[in-house]
Amino acid sequence: MKVAIIHEAPVPTSASRQLMMAFMKRAVKVMYLRLSRLVSYISSSEGWVSVGSDTKLEELDAAVVRGLGSVATLETLLRRVNLLKQLESRGTVVVNPVNSIMVARDKHLSMMELRKAGLAVPETAVVEDVFDAVEIAKKWGKVVIKPLIGSMGYGSILASDPDMVYNVGRLLQMHGLPIYIQKYVRKYERDIRVFVVKDRVLGAMYRYCPEGTWKTNVSQGARTETAELTEELAEVALKAAKALNLLYTGVDIGETDEGYVIYEVNATPQWEGFMRTTGINPAEYIADMVIEIVKN
Ligand SMILES: Nc1ncnc2c1ncn2[C@@H]1O[C@H](COP(=O)(O)OP(=O)(O)O)[C@@H](O)[C@H]1O
Ligand SMILES: [Mg+2]
Numbered sequence: 001m002k003v004a005i006i007h008e009a010p011v012p013t014s015a016s017r018q019l020m021m022a023f024m025k026r027a028v029k030v031m032y033l034r035l036s037r038l039v040s041y042i043s044s045s046e047g048w049v050s051v052g053s054d055t056k057l058e059e060l061d062a063a064v065v066r067g068l069g070s071v072a073t074l075e076t077l078l079r080r081v082n083l084l085k086q087l088e089s090r091g092t093v094v095v096n097p098v099n100s101i102m103v104a105r106d107k108h109l110s111m112m113e114l115r116k117a118g119l120a121v122p123e124t125a126v127v128e129d130v131f132d133a134v135e136i137a138k139k140w141g142k143v144v145i146k147p148l149i150g151s152m153g154y155g156s157i158l159a160s161d162p163d164m165v166y167n168v169g170r171l172l173q174m175h176g177l178p179i180y181i182q183k184y185v186r187k188y189e190r191d192i193r194v195f196v197v198k199d200r201v202l203g204a205m206y207r208y209c210p211e212g213t214w215k216t217n218v219s220q221g222a223r224t225e226t227a228e229l230t231e232e233l234a235e236v237a238l239k240a241a242k243a244l245n246l247l248y249t250g251v252d253i254g255e256t257d258e259g260y261v262i263y264e265v266n267a268t269p270q271w272e273g274f275m276r277t278t279g280i281n282p283a284e285y286i287a288d289m290v291i292e293i294v295k296n
Contacts, residue, residue, distance in 0.1 A: 001291065003029070003030045004063045035080050035083070040079070084098045085098050104265055117240075120261045127169075137162045141183075143183060151266070185256045187256050191207055191216045191253060191254050193224075195280070204237075236251075246265065248282065250265075250271070
């Protein structure tokens with residue numbers, strides 16, 4: 001069996017390294033591939049992928065995509081997505097599925113899909129006109145403005161002043177970017193990260209925001225603690241994973257007076273904090289799942 005870990009980082013991240021080790025332990029041949037170095041070829045007879053311009057990639061049984069990299073243009077994003085689709089169409093099991101990665105990456109589309117699946121989400125609006133954003137902020141009070149595509153808490157802003165929304169929104173509008181605005185909903189200074197692999201919930205942890213801040217991302221310095229995995233919490237996380245058709249995911253869940261809300265469903269979650277806190281290494285479960293899918 002041959003598996004690739006695909007990402008753009010020049011040096012594999014810790015999650016990529018753990019995945020490679022998990023596959024090696026299971027006697028699976030594993031390689032690390034950088035997206036920007038992969039070439040998508042099309043001829044009348046076939047479409048294939050090569051590493052660099054002439055080394056045709058051996059037939060891969062599976063590929064675990066750890067991210068699409070930060071792309072500056074829509075064209076590059078599409079190229080990377082289509083290249084992965086080329087692999088999928090050659091029969092490689094791509095994890096997570098390319099279409100699911102695209103939905104999860106897009107916070108707007110994610111919220112639409114989660115809501116359709118009957119899950120609670122914060123009130124959200126996506127606008128292009130800054131005055132619409134200001135009016136919505138006046139109605140909602142405390143709001144969060146997030147990059148439509150973004151992660152690790154970078155770029156998100158908490159605003160309770162409509163003029164702050166005006167300034168941020170105006171800059172986004174000037175750069176041709178839509179404004180993703182969400183009502184701030186949360187009962188405690190924390191959220192819950194739940195890790196799901198296929199039909200199994202591995203565990204949950206609280207992420208507490210550092211003193212004086214509101215973000216709960218581990219990469220923003222959040223303190224973590226194992227959380228009790230109640231049946232309800234597990235059910236919400238599983239439902240979210242299903243809604244976006246993700247084979248493994250980290251679900252960000254908030255506690256509110258009305259119950260749980262989903263902030264985000266990650267298609268390429270990091271797990272260093274989760275592993276340190278719970279002692280569970282998701283790489284082991286992901287490797288087992290991938291091998292099982294390939295075998296069946
Ligand atoms: N609408 C919201 N109300 C309250 N807190 C939020 C809201 N949206 C996000 N947060 C907090 O900010 C964190 C980061 O937001 P998230 O949507 O997960 O973006 P990122 O991709 O940057 O992780 C969440 O885990 C949550 O704790
Ligand atoms: Mg998040």
